[in-house]
Amino acid sequence: MTTFNWTISAMDCYPQAEGQTNVVFTAHWTCAGIQTTDDKTYSANIYNNCALPTPNGTFTPYADLTQDQVLGWVWANGVDKDAVEAAVQSQIDSQINPTVISLPLPW
DSSP states (O other): OOEEEEEEEEEEEEEEETTEEEEEEEEEEEEEEEEEETTEEEEEEEEEEEEOOOOOSOOOOGGGOOHHHHHHHHHHTTOOHHHHHHHHHHHHHHHHSOSOOOOOOOO
16 A cells, blocks of 8 residues: 655745735645555655645735645645546556566676
């Protein structure tokens, strides 16, 4: 079974926007997966970023943001959580059962 860990590694902000300060407009995220089988550990990850819309309505000050809140924004703005985790799983599956191998040269 693969364990997935989503993290926000950075956020790009406008110093001033819509009457607020430090307004996040891009979140940089990573989805990492780890699977242990037969005493061997396999891992893979995907890094990307997500553009976020200008806040409308409730505004959370930058200092009060949580990783869970920002991940919710990422998933609500075009990042398909299930598809990303499936892609990470595919990378791990390819490590466990490689479809291509590099052999040493025969000479």
